[in-house]
């Protein structure tokens with residue numbers, strides 16, 4: 277993680293946090309079970325040699341024999357056949373049964389088109405696969421790969437899945453977390469990460485009393501929102517995990533007419 281001295285959370289810590297949040301967000305229990313399973317299947321990939329590469333993502337993709345990605349993706353799909361959630365298990369079996377050429381297409385499509393709104397389940401698996409790969413690559417990398425716009429990830433160019441407030445001096449400093457590779461980079465507090473407008477009157481912040489450490493940061497100009505996890509209020513939170521568990525807040529914001537800036541690993 278090149279830009280912010282953010283902690284890298286181990287998969288075990290994420291699973292533990294997900295379990296702790298079941299009592300806070302009981303309505304997200306099924307989602308969290310799928311999420312903890314997904315972490316385990318992504319972890320199984322960590323033994324593969326493609327994860328220890330170092331460099332800029334596009335370059336690594338180009339310099340690696342694509343057959344190897346396909347092979348690893350097939351292994352990953354085999355693990356995903358064990359999802360408890362039946363529609364996910366069935367979809368994994370269906371994608372597994374496809375031809376090699378088909379899987380190449382799915383992987384390439386997901387690589388270039390990971391931010392699009394409507395996603396099929398096969399793209400869900402491909403995206404989860406790339407997520408594991410890119411998270412490892414980003415960890416190996418010491419410096420940002422490209423000078424991307426500040427509202428997109430400096431390593432892989434994807435959009436942020438959530439914001440974070442970390443203690444700094446007497447206040448808090450905001451950063452954004454990449455939806456794909458989990459790189460965290462600094463970002464100013466009073467600006468919309470979608471349309472970059474800075475009029476505070478058009479940047480309302482909402483939070484629920486029972487979980488004041490999660491803020492819905494909305495923009496009344498472009499009508500998007502992003503959740504920001506305030507670690508000055510709850511230092512035990514793991515931003516990406518807490519973002520997924522607080523699904524009811526997402527639904528609340530969507531009911532108010534806002535669109536989520538970027539969907540998370542579970543496409544929520």
Ligand SMILES: [Zn+2]
Nearest residue numbers: 429432454457
């Ligand atoms: Zn990234």
Ligand SMILES: [Zn+2]
Nearest residue numbers: 468471495498
């Ligand atoms: Zn905006």
